[in-house]
Amino acid sequence: EDKVVQSPLSLVVHEGDTVTLNCSYEVTNFRSLLWYKQEKKAPTFLFMLTSSGIEKKSGRLSSILDKKELFSILNITATQTGDSAVYLCAVGARSGDMEYGNKLVFGAGTILRVKS
């Protein structure tokens, strides 16, 4: 059964701290790994990773994928209160015998709270 595990489940940090969120996976027919930020309803896309060892960066956020060890990390530096959210890791995988298209298998998320 496909599985995506995120850790920690929640954490509380102070503004300015650096945080590392973890995502490990066991998914058949892996194609991509995506990170999302969910504050209220709509998850917001952060990164999509398909190759090992290539860091993706956007402002204070960065992420990297290790396809050999089956995990990814999301780093947030100099955290701000606006970073408070649920961070979701999802693995895009081939579904069944369909050559195209993907299903996303989501982890439970990490709840991040940044205190001022």
Place this chain on the structure above:
Amino acid sequence: KAGVTQTPRYLIKTRGQQVTLSCSPISGHRSVSWYQQTPGQGLQFLFEYFSETQRNKGNFPGRFSGRQFSNSRSEMNVSTLELGDSALYLCASSLVAGTLPGAGGYTFGSGTRLTVV
């Protein structure tokens, strides 16, 4: 550009009824996926449509069905509603690049909150 639009935002239905939810993808996106989000199970994949064809289906009973129209808009239908169907239903659209979504991944709508009483 307009994002993914889901209607209605909220719905309250009685057990045994059926419901139809609508999703309009970003202009130019031909892939539409549906997800169910609950506190206990998190986000779970329902199905994916591309060019009016269902390409993938998750592990949900046949009461859950969907379709996609020629303009890429999609509808999801749940028949014979059960209390356990109460959830946030999210729709996501994407460009398609072979076996991967486009560089922007999947863009989610704000969802429809369904409550079954």
